[in-house]
Amino acid sequence: MPQIGGPTVTESIITCRNVCKIFGDNPAKHLAELTANPSLSSAGYVHAVRNVTLDVPRGEMLVVMGLSGSGKSTLVRCLSRLIDITGGTVTVEGRDLATLSEAELIDLRRRKMGMVFQSFGLLPHRSVLENVAFPLEMRGQERGTRYARAREMLELVGLKGREDYFPRELSGGQQQRVGIARSLAVEPDIWFLDEPFSALDPLIRREMQDEFLRLKGLMNKTIIFITHDFDEALRLADRIAIMKDGRIEQCDTPDRIVLHPATEYVAKFTAEIDRARVVRIGSLVRPLTSGAEGGPVQASCTIRDLARQLVSDSRSHIPVQDGKGTLLGAFARQDALDVLLGDGVC
Template identity: 50%
Template sequence: MPATPAAADTTETTETAAGAAPAGGPAVPAVPADPAVPVFSVRGLWKVFGPGADKIPGSAHANLSARELRERTGCTAAVRDVSFDVHRGEVFVVMGLSGSGKSTLVRCLTRLIEPTGGTLTMDGEDVLAMDRAHLRDLRRHRASMVFQHFGLLPHRTVLDNIAYGLEIQGVGRAERRARAAAMVEKVGLTGMEHRRPGQLSGGQQQRVGLARALAVDPEVLLFDEPFSALDPLIRRDMQEEVIRLHREEGRTMVFITHDLNEALRLGDRIALMRDGRIVQLGTPEEIVSSPADDYVRDFVRDVPREQVVTVRNAMRSAEDGEGRSGETVAPDTTVAEAVGTVARSGAPVRVMEDGRCLGVVDAGCLLAAIAGEKAVAAR
């Protein structure tokens, strides 16, 4: 296979981003999806690099700081005792600064990097116990990765780059090109099918990478800081593309980023990492409203609260008939979205769910929420 432009990602691109692996071994059918079973379930996961790495989890060295661990053992713990579930249909964001362990973690999910300890299941199936055939099937059919470096084949057209994973799967030429053409339209590249990567902008190349991952129709999409190298406006466009695709398809996504605004915008839940550990896991609103420690508090200090906090956490109890008539908003409406409704109404606005009034919001409630004051509990 010709080398890709991003040599460091060559193995990852052929195995995961393209949804394929080198030929050999029988295909293993995917486990049927059970809505009650997490797509990924991770418990006590470790990844340690260095001599005697497998002896670190559970040892007296496990709780040493990164510096002390290196000095005493020569090892680096990139992922430390991490546990979480990824639920079907959610966008699960892992965020943290450089060196926090987030990219190592996402690569452990498909064993592009072998975990040192812990348990890892996909759809209830033990990923750590999978043989090469099962792993190949997982990477071909069940999980596709979109990398920061696009890893496109420079001599192939957009259409053939998108179809590459299907070609490795053995899909016939006519079918794979038809499926690739559908992906071209889905990611907004119509009219560019016959261009080569060198004729595309960075954002367009990333769309090709996204289309290539989608073409194999994976159960879950894994994004490893895919938009980090893009200009701000193009990055925002690609975020909108991910939001649109998730809204249309409801596909499970695991998204790695170092950008808090990106995490808040895309994530249903966010795992914030520091030094290989998850320091807080929750919804964007939970992380902004109730930081777990000073590190998280400093992280979210400059976040516009009105764009994240919802009226469910800003409302007060309805009094003197306020809950019987007037304007309404849904409980997941953000404070920023509710400002216009409250301003137009000139009166408290009801927060309604399933025909029931949960409480009301007025200008005072919204200002208190923006200031970070505790909401008055609704009756």
């Protein structure tokens, strides 16, 4: 069976249980029948999300990916109740979204959520500064306070000095940064990003990924990021949820998805991936043995990072430490070589 929940977490900021979204004429009335008989889609129903159960812990970067039509964008809209679900439950910090009034839902989005979508959605008649300050204006925040916050966010995304420009005077990458700054201005605890870099050319896209990783390192946000680009997912994610036909095939760390695909579909996704570039040494750690001696390596290093050392090192087991210097255990050099050389899966 696919692994849906991923690692055990202590605090879930978003929880969804058996979430379904069916488009069509009064689907809730026929939910049980539609769930049992997917062929009814030919009768005018589209089963976009199927029985998804998922926990997203505070501070996690969850990347949702899949091909076009897999249900990833619909799922994220269900998590923010931009669309109403047909069945199941979605809770945010313990509050069932379906029970919130329209006013409560608007307040939750304004205080807790930031959203960035493929289309930049900038207001063409407003300056960059005014665009970033706009959601704070909607909150009723005083002009000087909201502009000061907007300037801070523009500096954070590298657009200091562009405050008085209009969107048409910016490049695509700069416009995307304005969108990110605008969503960050409200200080969201939860950040939804739906393929925000897909319209950018490869160089700008890479630049925006670097910028995003930098921002992620500065802020403790819970992030749901949609992409169809597996390389992008591997680069950004704490966990990856791979969707097909509205279902989550597997939700796990990049290391485990690459090393242990749960379904044939996930295996096809990972077939062409250089596993040594993805798998981090920390995922191979076992309890420390007496045979592990000498200098430790960092758990965050990929096997590709340590390729030269792995080939030349004579130790059978090599100790591993985290970024604080704490000894975590050791890994078998042969396990890492198997991944590096393609001779097996650990």
